[in-house]
Amino acid sequence: GAVVSQHPSRVICKSGTSVKIECRSLDFQATTMFWYRQFPKQSLMLMATSNEGSKATYEQGVEKDKFLINHASLTLSTLTVTSAHPEDSSFYICSARAFGTSSPDQETQYFGPGTRLLVL
């Protein structure tokens, strides 16, 4: 099946610093990538949707200036948490939707392994 990687898998940083998380589709091209956040014992919360070559679409309540998303190529999207604070500590997961595959595969999202962020 399709593989999506995330880097780093875990990061600890000081309050006020910025952290960049990479999401790569390894064996397919992804026109659309999604960034999710999971709070303990809760479902995944969609933060934003990014399409290659265009600006990301953020969900209501998600600060676009704080969570910068760049989808520079069909295989790479990055999420930068700027001026991180302890309340940003969470598990961030990306997913990618394949380009050019026939339905129903085009509806399927493939998830990365997630990145645990701890802000001290």
Place this chain on the structure above:
Amino acid sequence: DQQVKQNSPSLSVQEGRISILNCDYTNSMFDYFLWYKKYPAEGPTFLISISSIKDKNEDGRFTVFLNKSAKHLSLHIVPSQPGDSAVYFCAATDSGYQLIWGAGTKLIIKP
């Protein structure tokens, strides 16, 4: 307003028996449904999906049933194995790009 609901937060099943996870939805525009499995501190793994033009899809031990009139789908796992212990998420889409997620059901397989 929750468009996708998984009303059982947890389910405990004996190893070897059938596990049935349920999911209800309210949006009649949804036409594609997916089940994901998630272990702690990992990303969700795609399990199985079903299009609204079907009422059943089977893949090995996993079968998904869709009842459009009742706006209900279920995931059957048979026989249940210890490695199936995880949180299972139901998700739906209306041929757009966004998945609408249920809250998840924690499945515990007892030896």
